[in-house]
Amino acid sequence: MNFSRRHLLGLEGFNREEILFLLDTAASFKEISEREIKKVPTLRGKTVVAAFFEPSTRTRISFEIAAKRMSADFVSLSGSTSSATKGETLLDTARNLAAMQPDILVLRHPSAGAPHLLAQCLECSVVNAGDGCHEHPTQALLDLLTIREQKGRIEGLVVAIVGDILHSRVARSNLYALRTLGAEVRLVGPRTLLPPECAALAFTTTDLREGVAGADVVMLLRLQRERQVGNFIPSVDEYARYYCLTEAHLRLAKPDVIVMHPGPLNRGIEISSEVADGPYSVILDQVANGVAVRMAVLYLLGTGARRADAETERPQLAAIGRARRRASR
Amino acid sequence: MSGERVVLDARGIDRALTRIAHEIVERNKGLEDLVLIGIRSRGVHLAERLRRKLAEIDGTTVPMGIIDITLYRDDLSRSRQQPEVKETKVDFPIDDRRVILVDDVLFTGRTVRAALDALVDLGRPRSVQLCVLVDRGHRELPIRADYVGKNLPTSLDEEVQVRLAESDGVEEVVLHRREG
Numbered sequence: 001m002n003f004s005r006r007h008l009l010g011l012e013g014f015n016r017e018e019i020l021f022l023l024d025t026a027a028s029f030k031e032i033s034e035r036e037i038k039k040v041p042t043l044r045g046k047t048v049v050a051a052f053f054e055p056s057t058r059t060r061i062s063f064e065i066a067a068k069r070m071s072a073d074f075v076s077l078s079g080s081t082s083s084a085t086k087g088e089t090l091l092d093t094a095r096n097l098a099a100m101q102p103d104i105l106v107l108r109h110p111s112a113g114a115p116h117l118l119a120q121c122l123e124c125s126v127v128n129a130g131d132g133c134h135e136h137p138t139q140a141l142l143d144l145l146t147i148r149e150q151k152g153r154i155e156g157l158v159v160a161i162v163g164d165i166l167h168s169r170v171a172r173s174n175l176y177a178l179r180t181l182g183a184e185v186r187l188v189g190p191r192t193l194l195p196p197e198c199a200a201l202a203f204t205t206t207d208l209r210e211g212v213a214g215a216d217v218v219m220l221l222r223l224q225r226e227r228q229v230g231n232f233i234p235s236v237d238e239y240a241r242y243y244c245l246t247e248a249h250l251r252l253a254k255p256d257v258i259v260m261h262p263g264p265l266n267r268g269i270e271i272s273s274e275v276a277d278g279p280y281s282v283i284l285d286q287v288a289n290g291v292a293v294r295m296a297v298l299y300l301l302g303t304g305a306r307r308a309d310a311e312t313e314r315p316q317l318a319a320i321g322r323a324r325r326r327a328s329r
Numbered sequence: 330m331s332g333e334r335v336v337l338d339a340r341g342i343d344r345a346l347t348r349i350a351h352e353i354v355e356r357n358k359g360l361e362d363l364v365l366i367g368i369r370s371r372g373v374h375l376a377e378r379l380r381r382k383l384a385e386i387d388g389t390t391v392p393m394g395i396i397d398i399t400l401y402r403d404d405l406s407r408s409r410q411q412p413e414v415k416e417t418k419v420d421f422p423i424d425d426r427r428v429i430l431v432d433d434v435l436f437t438g439r440t441v442r443a444a445l446d447a448l449v450d451l452g453r454p455r456s457v458q459l460c461v462l463v464d465r466g467h468r469e470l471p472i473r474a475d476y477v478g479k480n481l482p483t484s485l486d487e488e489v490q491v492r493l494a495e496s497d498g499v500e501e502v503v504l505h506r507r508e509g
Contacts, residue, residue, distance in 0.1 A: 002410065021413075028397070028416045037450050040400040070400075299414065303405040 003300055007119045007126045010135035011177045019177055023145050026289070026296035032069055033291055043072035046302045049102040051093070052129070053079035053109045058263050058287065059129050059139070063106050066294035072302065075102075090114060091121060098122045103302055107131070125301040133167050133227070138297060139262050140173035142290040144181070146282055147217055149289070150258050155182035158254075160211045161202075162188040163221030163243060163270050166195050166232065170262045171221055175201055186211050189243065192232040208243055215253045220245055220261045220270050236269060246272045250280055258282045332506050337479055339500035342462065342493075345478030346375070349460060350382035352476055357427060362455065364426045365393045368444050369415055371433040374495040375462055379431060394419030396451075401443035423452040429476075433491040435461040438472035463502055465489050 001021040011019065032040055048067040052060050060076060067074040077097075079085075084093060090109065097105065106127045107115045112134035119126040130136040148154055159178055165171045165187050175198065178185050185202040187194060188211030194204050205211050212218050223239060233239045250257055259271075259280045267273050275281060337345065357363055360383060367376030373395050384390045395418045405411060430444055441459060448457065460476040465483040481504065483489060488507050492499045 001413065004410075025414050028414045031416055031418065032400075035451065040450065041446065042400040042405065296414075299400075300411060303411040304408065 006301065007115075007128075008137050008297055008301065009115050009119060009126065009128045011137045011140055011173045011180075012135065014177065014180065016180055019141075019144070019180060022141055022293075022296060022300070023148060025300065026141065026145050026293040027149075029292040029295040029299070030289070032295070033288070038069050039071060040069065041071045042299060043067070043070040043302050046072045046103040047101065048072045048074045048104045048106060048298065048302075049097055049100075050074065050076040050106040050129070051079075051082070051097065051108070052076065053082075053084060053090075053107075053114075054130065056108055056129070058290070059108065062287070062290040063127075063129065063138075063294050063298075066291050067298055069291070070295055070298055070302075072103075072298065091117070094118045094122060098124060104298060127297060127301065130169050132169065133172075134169050135173045135176075136169040136262075137173050138290070138293055139170050140177050141297075142286055142293040143170075143174055143219065143260060143262070144177055145289045145293060146260065146286045147258070149285070150282060151216060154178065157183045157216040158186065158214060159183050159217040159219060160186045160188055160215040160253075161219045161221065162208065162211060162245065164193045164223050165189050165198060165221065166193040167224045167227045168221045171198075171219075174219065186215070188212070190233055190239065208245070208249060209252055212245075212249050212257075213252045215257055218245065218250070218253060218257060218259050220259065222262065222264065223266055223269055240269045244268065244270060244272055245275050247274050247278065250275065260286055262286070334504045335501050336481055336489075336504050337463070337502035342478070342500055342502065345462065346378055347382055349476045349478060350379055350386055353379070353383065353429060353458075353460070354386055356458075356475075360387050360389045360391050362426050363391050363429065364421065364423060365391055365429050365431060366419065366423075366444075366448065367393065367395050368430065368432040368440065369395060369397045370496060371491055371493055372431045374493045375433060375460075376431040377495075379429075379460070392421045394421065394423075396444060396447050398440055398443040398447055401446045403439060403443065417447065417451075419451055423448065423454045425453070425455045428454040428457045429460055430457055431460045433462050433493075434489050435459070435464045435472075435474050435477075436467055436489075438468045438470035441472050442470050462491055463489055 001017055003021055050063055064074050102124050104125045106129050108129040110132050112132035114131050115126050115128040128137055161171050175185055187198055187202050187204045188208055191206050257280055259275055261283050265271055265276055365376045365380055367373035376393055380393050397415045397417050399412050399414045458475040461474045462478040463481050464474055464477045465481045486507050487504055489504055491502050494500050
């Protein structure tokens with residue numbers, strides 16, 4: 001397999017072979033985290049800069065642990081303590097970071113397309129760790145790895161993605177990749193949180209029971225209260241009454257159904273504690289797989305001679321535009 | 330393929346491995362504390378065969394592990410395409426064991442250097458011995474093999490290929506001119 005990408009901006013446009021190659025590579029890295037000495041020298045001398053302009057614990061720590069287990073130097077910057085609060089533009093911040101010669105920039109930003117912009121302007125590789133409501137590719141890859149480990153395959157599975165689809169970059173990245181790998185995707189949520197463009201790509205329903213009936217995988221999303229979701233639903237309590245996943249719902253799914261959640265959990269809103277802590281939950285496996293996926297991504301982007309003739313990856317402008325308009329609504 | 334010369338056939342490979350198995354038992358005075366570690370990919374097949382032969386000779390089945398040396402290579406930032414990473418699988422502690430590292434061809438010694446680094450990340454073996462099916466010379470590092478199936482003088486523009494039934498469907502070691 002010839003993996004020739006310089007950046008990981010999103011999974012839209014990735015083909016089946018590329019996704020499977022990423023998953024296979026990630027699976028090989030799992031063993032390193034189980035060793036007594038959890039470190040390999042592969043990225044010695046490489047610098048990974050993480051710039052997070054939105055809060056994050058899991059993703060940032062996961063990237064940091066991944067980079068350190070690969071022996072890369074890891075420097076992180078968070079929005080609230082950066083010069084962005086003094087009015088510096090993203091591009092100026094990024095150019096200044098780039099002047100310090102990092103090899104990989106991991107970016108989380110509230111604006112869709114921010115990593116695509118930087119990928120065009122900077123010399124280093126850019127990894128999208130979540131851009132607004134657009135994509136979060138490493139999260140989808142770790143979800144796929146977890147599904148494949150639990151079910152042995154992805155093709156032909158019924159995957160219900162439940163919740164705030166509209167604001168979810170996790171849902172978008174998963175939707176693209178799951179379709180590419182041949183899974184049947186259902187999107188479940190209140191009509192106001194089901195974006196019309198997604199209806200063209202998957203079966204949509206507002207009924208949680210219908211959505212989880214016969215499902216192999218139920219993937220829950222966090223209700224993103226920081227994105228003014230209050231304007232889209234009458235109240236959080238009402239949302240919880242219709243969409244909080246309980247064991248009663250899971251009895252409608254396949255007997256070996258697994259329940260996933262990208263975290264952080266809103267217990268009692270989108271997931272009941274009995275489900276979160278119950279036998280169907282693979283939430284902590286997802287977190288463990290996140291490290292392996294990010295090790296694989298850093299390995300694939302951080303090694304190999306700089307490719308002068310690297311294909312320039314055209315950002316998916318239409319999709320970004322849609323996500324941007326949504327964010328500003 | 331043009332100009333391909335078979336230097337070891339199926340029987341030759343089998344005889345070499347049988348002799349190496351006897352040498353291993355002799356030099357180590359038995360199989361106590363001994364473990365085999367195969368280097369992906371063909372070293373693994375050879376290690377499996379040695380393990381069976383050792384069991385026939387001594388009646389003990391020694392533990393066997395697999396290492397992938399990709400993450401320890403010294404040319405990762407030079408090659409245009411990064412090699413595929415496969416899993417390292419050593420399910421037993423190697424501390425204070427006598428490790429026999431198995432590979433198909435010994436050439437520059439760089440693979441073995443990487444394997445030694447990978448090994449010490451997994452523990453502290455009492456000793457490490459190296460076993461190869463073919464030693465083709467041209468070392469670039471101070472490394473030598475303890476057990477050699479066949480010493481094969483080669484020139485740098487030649488290539489040695491080990492083909493094994495498990496991965497290639499045929500059993501032979503061939504020598505040919507590098508193409509291009």
